[in-house]
Amino acid sequence: MSDAVTLPEEFAALAPYVAGWAHATNAERLHKRMSSSMAEVQDFYDAMLPRLEAALVHLDRFPLGGLPPAEETLYRLVLAAGEAAVAVEIYRAPTLPLAPDASRVKVYYANMDG
C-alpha cells in the first residue's frame, strides 16, 4: 500500500484502517480477519459501522468496476466491513470454533466486481 493512498474527503477518518484492511480479494480479507485479535476486528467494525451507510450512498454514485482510486480504497474497506461483521455480529470471535487450517479453503469470484 503506497503512502499516496487517499480516501474520499468525508471518509478521511478511516485512513488508519487502509493499510490493514483495504484488500482486493475475499481471501485476503478473510486472512486479515482470522489473523487479527477480536479487539482489532471490533475496532475496525466500530469505525466502519457509523459511516457505512454514507459510504454506500457515496459509492453507489459510481459504476461498479469503474471506481476512481480513492473510491476504490473506500470500496475495499466496505467489503472488509462485511467480513468484520461476520466476526462481530455472528461469531463474536475472529475465527471459527471448529475449523481446519485456513489454507485448505480456496475462495474465488467471477463477475462480482463489475
Added chain:
Amino acid sequence: MAFTAAQIGAGTPDLGDAPLSLTPFLSPDYFAAEREQVFSRSWLNIARGCEVPKPGDFVVRDVEIRHASVLVVRGQDGEVRAFHNVCAHRSARIEWRRQGSCKLFSCPYHAWSYDTEGRLRGVPGLENFPTLDKAANGLTPIACEVWNDLVFINFAAEPPQSLREFLGGLLPFERDYPLADMDASATVEVAVVNCNWKVFLHAFLEAYHLNVLHGRSLGNTFNPPDNPQGDPLYYRAFGRHGCLTIGANLERRAGPMETLSQRHAADLLSTGGKARASAYEELGSGTRLLNPTGAANWALEGVVLFPNVMWLAAMGSCTLHKVWPLDLERSRFESITYYPRPRSVSERFARELRFALFRDTIVEDILNTEYSQQALRSGAKRHMHLQRGEIAIRHHYHQVDRVVRGETAHV
C-alpha cells in the same frame, strides 16, 4: 413438531426407519462399484454455460474418480461440447489452464492442434505418420448436454437416457428457477476433504444439525421456535433425485451491519428476511416445485441431483455443492454460489457479507465429517441411525445402493 407422512410427496418410496450399514462408506469394493455403476453412467454437472459464453471459451475440470481431465468448450458453431483433454499422439494433457478462450488447442508436448469442435487440425511432421487418419483422431468426445444453463456430462459411450429423461420431474425448475440471470459467482473449494464423498454430501442434506454444529452461524436461521429440529417442510423424490423444502425462522434478528446490507440490496433477501414471503409471490407463483406447501417461511429448495450435487435454490442466490470422490476416503469439494450480477456497490456489499457467513458455515462442516470418517473406520459402530427428517440422506443412500447392486444408473 414431527416429520410425518403428510410431508412426503407422492412417488417417494417408503424406505422405513432401519439403521443403515456403514459398508458404503468403508468398502473398497463398494467404491469400485460406484466408479463403474454410478459415476461412469450418470449425468454429472460439470460447469455452467455462462462460464463459456462465447465461441472458443473453455473450462477444464477434473473428474478424479474417472481419472479424467474434461475440456468443456463452446465451438465456433455455438454448441457446448465436452472432450477428454488428451492428445491423440501420446496422451499428453493438452490444455493446462483452468479456463480461457482460443481458436485452436495446441498440445504442449509436440504441438498437435485441435479446433474448438474437437477436430485434429495440425500435426507437425505429418509426413512421418504414414498411417495416421487425422479425421479419426480428434479429441475424444464425452456425452454433453445443457439444461437450465447447467452443463452435464456422461462418461457412457452411448448414454441410454438423455439428460432430460434423467432429470424427469425436475425439468420444470428451468421455468420456475431459471439460472440464466445468475452469472456472478463465489466459489469455495477444498482440494481434499478426508472422508467418503457421501459422508460430506450428506452434511448438506438435512437441517437437523444446523442449530447444533452451526449454532453460532446458523442457529435460529432455519430452526423456528415451532420447529427446533429443523424438520423439512416437505420432501419429494424425483426418480433418483430428491427435493427437500426447508423453512426459515422469520424471527431471526440480524445484526446492524447485516441489516444495513439487506436494506441496500432489495434483490438479495437474507434467510431471515421478512420480505421473503412477498417476494416469493412473484418468483414462485404458479409452481409446485418451489415452496410446494405454500409456507410463509419458505427458505429454499434443496435439490439432490443424483449422484453428487446438492443444489440449494433460495431467493436471490443459489448454491451448487458438488462432492467429487478422489478415492474411498478422500473427496474434493466445490461449492459455487450464484447471484444476479451486482449492479452497485451496495448490492456487491450485500453479497460479500452474505457469502462470508455462508463460506464460514461450509468450513464448519469439514473437520466434523473428517472425524466421522475416522470414527467409521475405527469400527466403534456397526450402523448409523437416521431420523425421519433426514429423509433426503436415506433416499440418496438407497439410490446409490440400488445402482451399486445392479440397477441402471438411469431412472
